[in-house]
Structure formats: structure tokens, C-alpha cells
Amino acid sequence: MRNLRKLSYVACAIFFFTSCEETYNDKLFWPGEISQEYGSYIKPYTLDLTYSGEKLIGKTVSFKTEDSETGTLTLNNIIPGEKETPISRIQLYENEKKGYYTFSGTNITMGGATVKYEGIITPKNMQLSLNVTMAYANSIANTYTFPAYSHTTDGESIIRNSGASYVNITTKAGGESLQPVILQIQQMATNILDVIFPYVLKDITFEKNGIVTASYTTSPVDMNEIMEVANSGKTDAEFKSLINKRTYESSPKGLAYWNQTGNKAFVVQLNIPAIVSLIAQNNGKQIDYQLIAGISEALLKSDPARLKLTLSAINMILNNEIITYILQLDDDTFATLLTWMKDGIPMGINSTKEHTYIYFNKETLMPFISIIGSLLETNLIEVAALFDKMEIGIDLTAKK
Structure with a gap:
């Protein structure tokens, strides 16, 4: 009986391997x-x-x-x-x-x-x-510039005609008392973004395949100068003269990608390894690209606290102003940025005949409300709950 059982085991094994061989022995790979x-x-x-x-x-x-x-x-x-x-x-x-x-x-x-x-x-x-x-390639793909930095004077008032920023804030019913706060936010955001966008970018291209390129400045980016210009009310001619002194060059492909994922939903996906490699290169550092990619993958899968510590160590080598600013963010805001790095930056998009607006909406901006509030010396967290819309972003016009 014992021998019979052993024979049955052997028969089963032979049948198993034979059946596998009959199934896959004619394949190049299993x-x-x-x-x-x-x-x-x-x-x-x-x-x-x-x-x-x-x-x-x-x-x-x-x-x-x-x-x-x-x-x-x-x-x-x-x-x-x-x-x-x-x-x-x-x-x-x-x-x-x-x-x-x-x-x-x-x-x-x-x-x-x-x-x-x-x-x-x-x-x-x-x-x-x-x-x-991309699905919306025919309506989005183009090279864009910014509307002119243009103002007119009406007595003692300066009226903004156009600029690079898009700011749209409205309140829910019963929130009319918030108009002074809204005007303050709109003025601050408009003044800063009208300056900073053309200061760092000359144009932006969204290709049909989802690749984003831009002509970005190679001149030093001085935030103190940006804030000074934003608050000084320079004339249109003075601002144009300032921008004309700056130098720009085309970014390499592969740093960022776009996609319109719905009627008014837009996402920008960053290629973190490529961006870190470019920053290192611009700082005269040569770091193996594959090594950066491997480290980036490990970091993006780590918890935000550990990533923050690691970025701090890396920035001791790179000494990058943007990374320095990111490291100063509170933990919740930093965690939001980490999610954006992994999954893409969620934005909104709206187009008219002459303009394309790409912006952060209220939901996306909420983690940064405390930062905006500190600039205005106002607690905006409770105030923002009464906002119906809060859209802050960029105004683009097709390059002619």
C-alpha cells in the first residue's frame, strides 16, 4: 500500500510537469x-x-x-x-x-x-x-504669453487693465460684509502675480502630447525686488524696462506634463528627478540621474516628516531658494505638497475666446489659507468658509 501511494505521488508529479511542458514548451518565455x-x-x-x-x-x-x-x-x-x-x-x-x-x-x-x-x-x-x-489637445495645445502689464490713471486712482494674474473671489449669500477682506486679497494677489509671472517666465507651451515647456529666466530671482515692484506701483513703461533687462532660455522637455481631466479640471504632473537634476546642474553639481530617480522614488513613498528631514540635508548641498521656502512650510501644507509631487498638482481651467485661465481653486488653496492670512495679518480660515469661489492663478493668451 505504501509503495502504491508513492507511485501515485510520482505519477502526479510527472503529470504536473508534463502538463506544464505541454502548455508552455512552445513559448519563448513562460x-x-x-x-x-x-x-x-x-x-x-x-x-x-x-x-x-x-x-x-x-x-x-x-x-x-x-x-x-x-x-x-x-x-x-x-x-x-x-x-x-x-x-x-x-x-x-x-x-x-x-x-x-x-x-x-x-x-x-x-x-x-x-x-x-x-x-x-x-x-x-x-x-x-x-x-x-491628450484628450483636449485641440483646444489647449499652444504657446502662450501673458496679457500686457497695463494700467490707466483716473484722478488719484490707478486702474488695472490687464496683467498676468487671474484672481476671482466671490462669497456665499450673507457674506457681503467680507468685501473689504476680499478686495484686500485680490489686490495683494494681483499685484504680486502680475509681477512674478513675467519676471520668471516669458512664455509657456502646452504640447499636444502633454509635455510642458517654458522660456524661463536665467537672471537672478530676487523676491525682495519682486515685492518692491509689486508694492511700488511702477508705471507700465518702467515695468516693461525691468522685464526687458532679464534673460530667458527654453526649458528642456520632460520637466512637466499637463492634462485636462474634465470640463474644468486640469493637472500638472512634475518630473521630480528631472527637476532636481536640472537644479543641481544649474548649481554646478553633477549627480547621476538614475541615482536621483531612485532617491526620489524612495522619498516620495516615505512619510512627510522623514522627507522634510532628508530635503533639509540635500539642500545643504544645493542651497536652493525654492527648497528653502518649502522647508519652512508647516507639516500639513508640506504633506499636501508631497501629494502633489506624487499625483500631480490639481488645478482648474477656464477659457474664453481670448484668454485661458489656469488656477488653484478654493479646495486646493485651503492648506495655504493660513499663509495668506499671515501676510494680511488676518485669520482667514473662518473667513474662507464663507467664500463661494476662490480662484487664483495665471491669465494666458495665445502667442501670435
Whole structure:
């Protein structure tokens, strides 16, 4: 009886391995070999990814197949505003001579973007080329500048005609008594943003594939000068002369991406490794890009308190003004920024025939209300609860 039982075990084992061999021995790779996450963080990276012709580092994709014939490819935080973009029913084509599977096709994402993909996959790595067209490309894609910094004088009053900022604040019913506070916020935001946007940027381009580029200033950014100009009421000619003295250059591609995710919903996705690398380069520091990508991934997955400590140590090397300011934020606001770094910056968008407004809305601004209140020496947290709309952002006009 004991021998019979042993024989049955052997028979089962033989049947198991034979059935597997019959199922997969004609495949180049078994499903389990290529069903995995491929990434481009720390070397040796397993993902060679290009996005509309631009090499993209610091990303992951997941692939899963049950039969090594068809599979599902999931893009993780690659399409702006989409945490996961699954592409199913991908047909695998075997290239036995070269030892890999190929695949290609076109997919419409849940957010409406059109993704043309082409790739090569082995157990060790994946090469993936994506050509993306955003859902709202026809209405958004363009190069934009700012409306002119323009004012007229009516007696002792200076009337703003146009500028780079967009500020729209309204109250709920019964909030009419807040008008003095609203006017104060509007004036402060308008004065500062009308100066700072053209001070640091000459133009912004939203490409059809979601890539954002800009002509940014290479001149020193002096916040004291910005505040002085914002509060001094310079004439239009004086302001134009100030801006004309500044120098600008085109940003590299791959630092930021855009997507319109709804009727009035807009998101800007930052490529943190690329931005950190550019900051380091501009400060004369050479840091391996893959190392930055790996560190960025680890930091973005860490808790905000630990990230804040790490950024403080990194900034001792970079000595960057923006990072210094970020480190001064309270913990809740810093946690909000961390979420934006991972998932994209949520914004609103509204367009007219001549203007495109991209802005932070009330929900997005709430973590920063205390900062705005401190500038006005007013407790705005209770006041903001009575706001119906609070939209603060940028006014863009198509470049002619």
C-alpha cells in the first residue's frame, strides 16, 4: 500500500510537469517570467521608456500575461493625472531569432488620451515607446504669453487693465460684509502675480502630447525686488524696462506634463528627478540621474516628516531658494505638497475666446489659507468658509 501511494505521488508529479511542458514548451518565455514590474529607478534598470520621443526615467510599468500570447500593460503615473493606465488585450509576437516578444497598438485611456505604444519584452527588460495625444489637445495645445502689464490713471486712482494674474473671489449669500477682506486679497494677489509671472517666465507651451515647456529666466530671482515692484506701483513703461533687462532660455522637455481631466479640471504632473537634476546642474553639481530617480522614488513613498528631514540635508548641498521656502512650510501644507509631487498638482481651467485661465481653486488653496492670512495679518480660515469661489492663478493668451 505504501509503495502504491508513492507511485501515485510520482505519477502526479510527472503529470504536473508534463502538463506544464505541454502548455508552455512552445513559448519563448513562460508567463511567470514576463509577468512583473519593470522600472527605471536604480541601475540596472529594467525599463527603457520614451514618451513622445523623450526618454523618461524614474517610472514603472507592470505587465501580466496568463498564456504568453496576450497580456495587460499598466502604466503607473505616466499619463498625467492618471495613477494607473491599464492597456488590455495586448497581442505578443514572438521573435525567436532575437529572443524577445514584440507588441504594438493604440489605446484610448480612461481620461480620453490616445496612446500609441510599441515595445519589446523579455524577462530582464522592456523597451517601451509611447506617443501620446491628450484628450483636449485641440483646444489647449499652444504657446502662450501673458496679457500686457497695463494700467490707466483716473484722478488719484490707478486702474488695472490687464496683467498676468487671474484672481476671482466671490462669497456665499450673507457674506457681503467680507468685501473689504476680499478686495484686500485680490489686490495683494494681483499685484504680486502680475509681477512674478513675467519676471520668471516669458512664455509657456502646452504640447499636444502633454509635455510642458517654458522660456524661463536665467537672471537672478530676487523676491525682495519682486515685492518692491509689486508694492511700488511702477508705471507700465518702467515695468516693461525691468522685464526687458532679464534673460530667458527654453526649458528642456520632460520637466512637466499637463492634462485636462474634465470640463474644468486640469493637472500638472512634475518630473521630480528631472527637476532636481536640472537644479543641481544649474548649481554646478553633477549627480547621476538614475541615482536621483531612485532617491526620489524612495522619498516620495516615505512619510512627510522623514522627507522634510532628508530635503533639509540635500539642500545643504544645493542651497536652493525654492527648497528653502518649502522647508519652512508647516507639516500639513508640506504633506499636501508631497501629494502633489506624487499625483500631480490639481488645478482648474477656464477659457474664453481670448484668454485661458489656469488656477488653484478654493479646495486646493485651503492648506495655504493660513499663509495668506499671515501676510494680511488676518485669520482667514473662518473667513474662507464663507467664500463661494476662490480662484487664483495665471491669465494666458495665445502667442501670435
